[in-house]
Amino acid sequence: GFAKIDQHRNLRTGYPEAIFCQGKTPEQVVAIVEKMMRSNTNIMATRASQETYELVKQMVPDAVYHEAARIIVIKRKELVVRDHYIAVVSAGTADIPVAEEAAVTAETIGNRVERIYDVGVAGIHRLFARLDLIRAANVIIVVAGMEGALASVVGGLVDKPVIAVPTSVGYGTSFGGISALLTMLNSCASGVGVVNIDNGFGAGYLASNINKLGYAE
Amino acid sequence: GFAKIDQHRNLRTGYPEAIFCQGKTPEQVVAIVEKMMRSNTNIMATRASQETYELVKQMVPDAVYHEAARIIVIKRKELVVRDHYIAVVSAGTADIPVAEEAAVTAETIGNRVERIYDVGVAGIHRLFARLDLIRAANVIIVVAGMEGALASVVGGLVDKPVIAVPTSVGYGTSFGGISALLTMLNSCASGVGVVNIDNGFGAGYLASNINKLGYAE
Amino acid sequence: GFAKIDQHRNLRTGYPEAIFCQGKTPEQVVAIVEKMMRSNTNIMATRASQETYELVKQMVPDAVYHEAARIIVIKRKELVVRDHYIAVVSAGTADIPVAEEAAVTAETIGNRVERIYDVGVAGIHRLFARLDLIRAANVIIVVAGMEGALASVVGGLVDKPVIAVPTSVGYGTSFGGISALLTMLNSCASGVGVVNIDNGFGAGYLASNINKLGYAE
Amino acid sequence: GFAKIDQHRNLRTGYPEAIFCQGKTPEQVVAIVEKMMRSNTNIMATRASQETYELVKQMVPDAVYHEAARIIVIKRKELVVRDHYIAVVSAGTADIPVAEEAAVTAETIGNRVERIYDVGVAGIHRLFARLDLIRAANVIIVVAGMEGALASVVGGLVDKPVIAVPTSVGYGTSFGGISALLTMLNSCASGVGVVNIDNGFGAGYLASNINKLGYAE
Amino acid sequence: GFAKIDQHRNLRTGYPEAIFCQGKTPEQVVAIVEKMMRSNTNIMATRASQETYELVKQMVPDAVYHEAARIIVIKRKELVVRDHYIAVVSAGTADIPVAEEAAVTAETIGNRVERIYDVGVAGIHRLFARLDLIRAANVIIVVAGMEGALASVVGGLVDKPVIAVPTSVGYGTSFGGISALLTMLNSCASGVGVVNIDNGFGAGYLASNINKLGYAE
Amino acid sequence: GFAKIDQHRNLRTGYPEAIFCQGKTPEQVVAIVEKMMRSNTNIMATRASQETYELVKQMVPDAVYHEAARIIVIKRKELVVRDHYIAVVSAGTADIPVAEEAAVTAETIGNRVERIYDVGVAGIHRLFARLDLIRAANVIIVVAGMEGALASVVGGLVDKPVIAVPTSVGYGTSFGGISALLTMLNSCASGVGVVNIDNGFGAGYLASNINKLGYAE
Amino acid sequence: GFAKIDQHRNLRTGYPEAIFCQGKTPEQVVAIVEKMMRSNTNIMATRASQETYELVKQMVPDAVYHEAARIIVIKRKELVVRDHYIAVVSAGTADIPVAEEAAVTAETIGNRVERIYDVGVAGIHRLFARLDLIRAANVIIVVAGMEGALASVVGGLVDKPVIAVPTSVGYGTSFGGISALLTMLNSCASGVGVVNIDNGFGAGYLASNINKLGYAE
Amino acid sequence: GFAKIDQHRNLRTGYPEAIFCQGKTPEQVVAIVEKMMRSNTNIMATRASQETYELVKQMVPDAVYHEAARIIVIKRKELVVRDHYIAVVSAGTADIPVAEEAAVTAETIGNRVERIYDVGVAGIHRLFARLDLIRAANVIIVVAGMEGALASVVGGLVDKPVIAVPTSVGYGTSFGGISALLTMLNSCASGVGVVNIDNGFGAGYLASNINKLGYAE
Numbered sequence A, B, C, D, E, F, G, H: 001g002f003a004k005i006d007q008h009r010n011l012r013t014g015y016p017e018a019i020f021c022q023g024k025t026p027e028q029v030v031a032i033v034e035k036m037m038r039s040n041t042n043i044m045a046t047r048a049s050q051e052t053y054e055l056v057k058q059m060v061p062d063a064v065y066h067e068a069a070r071i072i073v074i075k076r077k078e079l080v081v082r083d084h085y086i087a088v089v090s091a092g093t094a095d096i097p098v099a100e101e102a103a104v105t106a107e108t109i110g111n112r113v114e115r116i117y118d119v120g121v122a123g124i125h126r127l128f129a130r131l132d133l134i135r136a137a138n139v140i141i142v143v144a145g146m147e148g149a150l151a152s153v154v155g156g157l158v159d160k161p162v163i164a165v166p167t168s169v170g171y172g173t174s175f176g177g178i179s180a181l182l183t184m185l186n187s188c189a190s191g192v193g194v195v196n197i198d199n200g201f202g203a204g205y206l207a208s209n210i211n212k213l214g215y216a217e
């Protein structure tokens, strides 16, 4: 019947299994990891606390914790990484956790990533200083909170797909990321796709799907 | 100075010049077209009324009007089109204008496009009947109004980048496309990028940037 | 005078008395339970903490605590349960507490319930695998957070009344359940009624009112 | 393959095919009707203008137009109607079009309907005067705009499933039906399911699914 | 100059000085009370915690704490209270703190108050049982959360000014009192004035201004 | 039975019957007027167009049209008017229609009204020039659009009940009256009750209920 | 009394009287102009249609109509204009009407204005090409719709006060200017003040108040 | 290349470097301060806790903590302060922290500041008593929460640029500052620029840019 539909995506694509830890107890995460360990995939757990990591590590000693990204990675088999890279561009210091969630996600799926952080438009010369590196990427992820203007500016300067990630950084009328989200959806530069507020994981995943096209043939 | 920044994107990329007609008089559109005709690019005018087309046609007799898409195309030089295609998937009859804006945009930029229309989740068998065609695409554009659930369902069935376009189709709590937009941003399937409500043009443009990566090497 | 209006609903219908514990201290709940014990009805207390349960149990030793549902049940008289059942279908692990609130409510009122959990549309084959059980129900409760697309998909596959419960599961633009709520209200599938965010109790109650019609004659 | 999923719902259920005319030209509606006439189902077209009706009538002379409901009905085969009825209760004169959309939809699907109109809570004695008729129904549809309080009051007075339909009647902070919608979702009376603003069709359809349970055995 | 404008309202009107404690430390409140004690007015402090009260009491031993209302009252001179009364009507148990804020405020300003609590529309007979007491009041304050329908029902049953106070009681789409607020603003019954969410103080103050008119001559 | 509840409010109170014409055809209004003429009450029709008035006048030649207020009044019996008055205070020229709706409503119910128009806070001396007249009223209605600050300023200068009416006058972030509404609900001056946006009728009605208390004894 | 407060601002400041025509008939505008002509001030009427202008011109033949700005100016006495200027910077063609409202307002009050139009961030080199002119201004007004990113970019490049004007240009999630407004309020560049959506008049007025400080001594 | 764009703003303008501490650990703030100490600018850290201050003080013993403003200032070189001053006007006690953030920011940048606090419109005579001091300022910052009406009133009384700062002070429909923000954006008085909710820093910075113009020549 539907076996045709269910094609064991992770095994087929080589993508890791992902666990979303937010709202789960460390014990629950460990239980899911244990079940996943039975098949031979790589595993990543996002939004993981230090405490969750400690518990996972007791079971899987070579689990690695990316602290800024809050991601636990369990590597069971090596992935081939190509030269084509994803650029992760972010605006302010406070946006780094989301940028790292995107970067580590993309790396864990097997992509090369270049980080270009702290280049918000308030001091736009910082962005221009890194423009060549950005333009040579296959895909660009732009991570920004507050008013999120960086996505429009980058979108106007490159010819590659841009994935914009609004962050909840800001206060008052930033409304927990809505201001940045609206900016990105209304970007006057064409060719920008937007994901949910703070969704670094989704951006890294989508960018990976795009980047892999770029060397699939 | 800044010549380095301004790199005559359209000439370089072979992309057409685009005019957004909404809120412009036919006369204003004609004036812009006239100025663009001086350089040798292709031209497309989106959200164009029949009336605007008639006026443009008087000046450029071989201008073509894609009625459903509401796009005028003026082709000045031929583009090489490759086999790799973009799938444009849409939910209901009322979503077709936006789907066509995406499809015609992508075609005008030089992409092959496959249309899979009227496959909304209320009768989900229609979608499954076309699944092979969808899965074989390089990129998938999903166009849906009302609750926009189609994007999540397609996102869960494919391994390729998905661009979701919420439409303003619906009434009451569809809030002119907000319901579909939120659905797409919160999609439980990973790998979905979202554009502005009714922004078929942006989706076609972004999908083209992605599709071209897929055969760039 | 108004005795005609006040018809002692619970005695007449056999429905239990219900207490909504959220925002009440354990002591306040116990006081209400004590008062209710004077008449001979069954009693259920929703949104009850473990702490509240401990206190209630001291007074009523055979009170039962449904932990996942967060419901305390005090059964004073047996209810006849018929074969006709309510299907409770839920999307993700995090939606289970709301699903359980619905299921336990319906059971406490005297319905047979079938649970079909973790069948979200990101992996739609899981839903199809359980479709026969869902279709044979008298009423279907669909519980989903994030984008809530499951309600539309189920609504399109069955011919029975569907009660949709949006949950506050998600982050960013899920807006504490608003995204799922809008999806459900705009469902392209006809025949879906919606209750408040996280209102498993209301869904179970309404489903029971419907299910009982189904064998009332 | 999927034939199992696609079970020709209308033929099987005896339900009519429905066309949603809003946003379609009279010509487009006629084209759809023509196609539907090839199979032997009943047909209903909602949100239909007088002008659309005139055109449909030219093709199908015995098409009937329910003016207040704005529904065209084409009856091709008789439906068995049972005694069990749906009560349609509405608040003010301006809510009648939505109430009629619900009532005519339910009747067209083969239900007996009792109309209890103009019983808004500003003059609550009008409601009490009709309470017996309401209470004897299998399902109650409550249609109200402005603050929508009628749904809560009715919900508190009956033991049957209640479907609440907020209408866009009102001004200022009624926000096109949002005020009534929120009232209905937050109803302090249990057992109320809500549909989209002005969605009389959806309420009639869901009520029919419920009512038919009530005499299915 | 402006002395004409500043007419020492409290001295003239006999109204107490009011302190709004929310967001002030107990020490800050005590400092303000101390300053106010220099003139001979009555004093009330709203939204006061038990802790604040303890500290005030050390300075002013005969300060009284109305626990449910969270109001501290310091009576320095007696007020004449007339027979005409304000009715404070509330829907559920959780609304009592706001109802008490209104009642105690009105009493502290010198009004007779009648409390009619726990008469929400889910069991409307409870309201009718108290209707005579409500109708004989000079002004009626209606306090309700969730969907706030009680205000409309009361508004339709009396001929006196009604002050409606939405409360933040509820969850999900009650949106912290917005649902009740909109209900009250859109009340189909005429003659209802609304104050801010949870603003029992404002309602008591306004009701007092109205009640005093009622025996001013 | 319920006759006790239904006490023929208009006959008893001497209040006129009111028709809300918005969304009704002139013919529908005439039909309602005709029915009301059978009993001996005064009649007022609000939000009435000139066209509706012409039609009503053909049937009732002595119907009067208050053009600025858009109210038709049919006086069948004289009302006693007392000296105590309602002050209607408004901010800008564009707020006058709503102010007039309030004033004419109050007059038609039998109140003396004083109009103090065009005294918005942008030129606050205009307000002070009229302060004595405002302060001597029994009740004050404040009508303002845009930011609605006038309500707070007046509320701080008087000791009488204040009814605030936000108007939809403004553009951009006035959001059709929401800005003024929020101002009024959050008024730092105590003793302000608020009605729906543009609801001059409701304000006049409530003010009348209050004013009549003021000379009831 | 209050004469001290009312200091005949326009006479004293040399500022023109302003009429806001939106929502006024041409006849009403003419009546106001006529009254204003009695004193010897300059007059400007904003949001004026061509039709209103024709009527004004019949009475005041040397009235001038600034078509793009939609402003009528009647100059009765010459103003001294200094070298210090206000830069009006705008993003797209569709923003020009608002930019012109700002520019003409500032000029009419007696300021020198430099226009730098069509320099949106999608092609950021256009902005840099004009940067010297922008930086040499006393004040900069930035006018932008859609995502409004231009305000942040300009704010980061200058040391002068920046007034940002969001416009209602855009569609979908631009929400009639809200997206641009939020961007401007959250600008990561310090020193940006924001006015209402489309409020070119307010921006020109505020910029004038600032510019005049710059040469007041 | 871009050195032209990056002009070491702080060195050139004499403005201090600013750190926004919210969301940073005390350790992170100290690290940033350390790096800034290498160049010879003044430093200010806003939204700083007492705890952060203690840590900074260990490294820089003459760092000063402005407690109400929550700002740490490190002065490395003296600034010339002129007579022209900025008036900071605030409504209630709870608004003082934001007012102080604005005042201390402006002072740290080298401006004279006059504070006029606790002059909210509920007792408008307090404002008039200080009007001469307000009117003699070069720029006026108005800080207000709740309904924010003070900005409009001040705006109508002065001829100087006004910067309005909405605060998050209030409850219920103040919506964390949105009510005050909307009031300020819709101010009926012209010449008011608005900054983000609680953004005292931005207001102080912008006011400084304006004030310095006023004595630049």
Ligand SMILES: Nc1ncnc2c1ncn2[C@@H]1O[C@H](COP(=O)(O)O)[C@@H](O)[C@H]1O
Pocket: A018, A019, A020, A021, A046, A047, A199, A200, A201, A202, B188, B189, B190, C092, C093, C094
């Ligand atoms: N940070 C994240 N944000 C959004 N989605 C995520 C994130 N991390 C994992 N996911 C998705 O959540 C799924 C796992 O959810 P769960 O079964 O609840 O652990 C994965 O398959 C991913 O698609």
Ligand SMILES: Nc1ncnc2c1ncn2[C@@H]1O[C@H](COP(=O)(O)O)[C@@H](O)[C@H]1O
Pocket: B092, B093, B094, C188, C189, C190, D018, D019, D020, D021, D046, D047, D199, D200, D201, D202
């Ligand atoms: N008034 C209505 N409101 C909501 N949905 C409707 C309405 N009328 C018809 N529908 C639904 O719309 C479907 C037809 O849509 P369409 O194919 O666009 O004509 C029907 O199958 C119904 O499920």
Ligand SMILES: Nc1ncnc2c1ncn2[C@@H]1O[C@H](COP(=O)(O)O)[C@@H](O)[C@H]1O
Pocket: E017, E018, E019, E020, E021, E046, E047, E199, E200, E201, E202, F188, F189, F190, H092, H093, H094
């Ligand atoms: N619970 C309350 N809700 C709203 N306003 C209040 C409340 N209690 C006191 N007030 C008002 O707050 C003012 C005192 O505010 P404050 O000077 O900040 O203490 C009083 O004069 C009252 O007008």
Ligand SMILES: Nc1ncnc2c1ncn2[C@@H]1O[C@H](COP(=O)(O)O)[C@@H](O)[C@H]1O
Pocket: F092, F093, F094, G018, G019, G020, G021, G046, G047, G199, G200, G201, G202, H188, H189, H190
């Ligand atoms: N385009 C505009 N936008 C906002 N306010 C304006 C505009 N034009 C004029 N105004 C203000 O409106 C006032 C005149 O309003 P009115 O008395 O209604 O004509 C003027 O004094 C200005 O302060």
Ligand SMILES: [Mg+2]
Pocket: A091, A092, A093, A118
């Ligand atoms: Mg930084």
Ligand SMILES: [Mg+2]
Pocket: B092, B093, B118
């Ligand atoms: Mg269809």
Ligand SMILES: [Mg+2]
Pocket: C092, C093, C118
């Ligand atoms: Mg799962």
Ligand SMILES: [Mg+2]
Pocket: D091, D092, D093, D118
């Ligand atoms: Mg009626």
Ligand SMILES: [Mg+2]
Pocket: E091, E092, E093, E118
């Ligand atoms: Mg209760």
Ligand SMILES: [Mg+2]
Pocket: F092, F093, F118
């Ligand atoms: Mg005026």
Ligand SMILES: [Mg+2]
Pocket: G091, G092, G093, G118
């Ligand atoms: Mg342009």
Ligand SMILES: [Mg+2]
Pocket: H092, H093, H118
């Ligand atoms: Mg105070």
